[in-house]
Amino acid sequence: MLKILAVFGTRPEAIKMAPLIKELARHPEEFDCRVAVTAQHREMLDQVLRLFAIRPHYDLDIMRPGQTLFQITCRALEGLERVIGAEKPDLVLVHGDTTTTFAAALAAFYLRVPVGHVEAGLRTRNKYSPFPEEMNRHLTAVVADLHFAPTATARENLLREGVDPGSIYVTGNTVIDALLATVDPAYRFEDPVLAQIDYKRRRVLLVTTHRRENLGDPMREIYLALREVVGLYPDVEVVFPVHRNPAVRQVVEEVLGGLPRVHLIEPLEYQPFVNLMGRCYLVLTDSGGLQEEAPALGKPVLVLRDTTERPEAVEAGTVRLVGTSREAVLYETRRLLDDPLCYRQMAEAVNPYGDGRAARRICQAIRYHFGLASAPPEPFVPGKICRREKILCR
Numbered sequence: 001m002l003k004i005l006a007v008f009g010t011r012p013e014a015i016k017m018a019p020l021i022k023e024l025a026r027h028p029e030e031f032d033c034r035v036a037v038t039a040q041h042r043e044m045l046d047q048v049l050r051l052f053a054i055r056p057h058y059d060l061d062i063m064r065p066g067q068t069l070f071q072i073t074c075r076a077l078e079g080l081e082r083v084i085g086a087e088k089p090d091l092v093l094v095h096g097d098t099t100t101t102f103a104a105a106l107a108a109f110y111l112r113v114p115v116g117h118v119e120a121g122l123r124t125r126n127k128y129s130p131f132p133e134e135m136n137r138h139l140t141a142v143v144a145d146l147h148f149a150p151t152a153t154a155r156e157n158l159l160r161e162g163v164d165p166g167s168i169y170v171t172g173n174t175v176i177d178a179l180l181a182t183v184d185p186a187y188r189f190e191d192p193v194l195a196q197i198d199y200k201r202r203r204v205l206l207v208t209t210h211r212r213e214n215l216g217d218p219m220r221e222i223y224l225a226l227r228e229v230v231g232l233y234p235d236v237e238v239v240f241p242v243h244r245n246p247a248v249r250q251v252v253e254e255v256l257g258g259l260p261r262v263h264l265i266e267p268l269e270y271q272p273f274v275n276l277m278g279r280c281y282l283v284l285t286d287s288g289g290l291q292e293e294a295p296a297l298g299k300p301v302l303v304l305r306d307t308t309e310r311p312e313a314v315e316a317g318t319v320r321l322v323g324t325s326r327e328a329v330l331y332e333t334r335r336l337l338d339d340p341l342c343y344r345q346m347a348e349a350v351n352p353y354g355d356g357r358a359a360r361r362i363c364q365a366i367r368y369h370f371g372l373a374s375a376p377p378e379p380f381v382p383g384k385i386c387r388r389e390k391i392l393c394r
Contacts, residue, residue: 005089009040009100014048019177023359076103097133109143120147121154122309171361172380176354187275203281210243218324223255225329300346317349
């Protein structure tokens with residue numbers, strides 16, 4: 001039996017690690033899976049833990065008001081030294097690009113414990129965009145022993161950095177596993193604002209913004225474009241779960257507050273959020289994860305950033321990188337609202353990120369690495385399985 005310690009600290013990590021933790025738990029004769037959370041994000045993390053019925057064995061509870069990257073890193077590193085030292089796992093699993101990810105990988109390295117990096121190999125090649133996520137990925141890759149790349153492009157990124165080809169497995173992204181388990185065409189919204197929207201007759205724009213590099217004028221430009229869109233299209237409604245960062249909220253309220261058909265709501269838990277995404281018309285976001293999720297539901301994505309670590313989506317045509325200028329955001333949004341062919345081309349493009357079997361591939365790769373299986377998993381190859389119609393008919 002292999003002892004696996006899964007470490008995460010934020011809502012996105014929890015969503016993407018949950019299918020893997022569940023898959024490991026389905027094989028108790030092979031894996032003893034332990035879970036440690038730093039709670040780098042507290043409330044948002046707890047929502048996901050409840051949804052997927054995950055009870056951590058360790059909760060460092062490091063979140064503090066106004067915390068800095070220095071404080072998060074130090075508290076996570078010191079807390080994980082104790083956890084990893086006590087558990088002595090055969091493998092520490094980390095996910096993606098957070099400060100928790102980097103701190104956990106570093107703690108495991110200091111204690112000479114192998115590291116498996118889920119969602120490895122994403123790159124923008126700009127160390128300050130996204131910040132600090134880009135460097136967290138690079139630094140984690142340096143100490144990782146197993147690299148679970150979601151796509152062939154991510155694998156190529158790792159190979160260019162000199163990573164051993166035998167340590168890289170192309171698995172698809174576990175976020176699609178989580179999505180397939182959560183989207184429900186019969187889902188009923190408890191939020192009265194979301195419940196009263198006529199999703200068949202109204203075109204709903206789902207908006208999220210939170211990136212540090214977009215704070216200030218870039219966000220103001222985005223919101224001014226949205227204000228103009230709402231004025232031009234009577235059938236458009238905007239649903240905007242507003243990030244709790246006061247710097248985001250201030251600008252949102254100044255530009256969009258009080259506008260008819262613009263719904264500024266509190267951040268949503270994962271289940272209502274992905275079901276809202278399944279019913280919206282298109283997504284405007286500076287998030288990384290939504291570039292993977294929304295295309296699986298047949299939703300075009302306008303990425304409100306100048307760079308993306310997910311170029312596969314741009315190449316596949318499921319997302320478009322538009323930046324943050326008012327003119328560009330307005331132009332690209334209007335194009336999707338006015339041109340049915342342009343919209344259909346994005347909505348029907350093949351999602352390059354997963355088929356719902358990433359967690360199984362990762363488990364097989366772990367077995368193979370430790371000599372418990374004679375063959376590695378078959379690599380993920382994009383197909384049309386993740387089109388919205390097929391997901392909703394499951």
